[in-house]
Amino acid sequence: MDMRVAAYAVITDADDRVLLAHWIDGRRAAWTLPGGGLEPGEDPVHAVRREVREETGFRVSVGELLGIHSRVIPAEARLADDSSGPLHTLRIVYRAGIVGGRLRNETDGSTDRAEWFTLGAARRLRRVQLVDVALRMAGLRA
Secondary structure, X not given: OEEEEEEEEEEEOOOOEEEEEEEOOOOOOEEEOOEEEOOOOOOHHHHHHHHHHHHHOEEXXXXXXXXXXXXXXXXXXXXXXXXXXXXXXXXXEEEEEEEEEOOOOOOOOOEEEEEEEEHHHXXXXXXXXXXXXXHHHOOOOO
């Protein structure tokens, strides 16, 4: 069984919109939270800062730990093309706020763009399960 530990950020703005990234690294594109896998030995707070910057162009301050979501994805449900067995995902979710940078698209990565969405609009998107889990952790509804 493969294992992946990742850190993600719930980022909202003054208009109660949420920042999402469009994930394209699999068989089915979908919207997700900005964030991603930890590198060996990397602190999760550092990882979420790095990943948000890579995927959105924004620099963030990392706030409270909202929770940790653990899920085992059966081999047949995995979306990555190069997967063969089940995947245990451990997702560390933080609240974060923007402190600099500007919105831009990622190039040559697992996402191709980032956008702000109202919670109502986010509800209508094709999104990964983590979006709903993390918004509940943050006390928001998608």
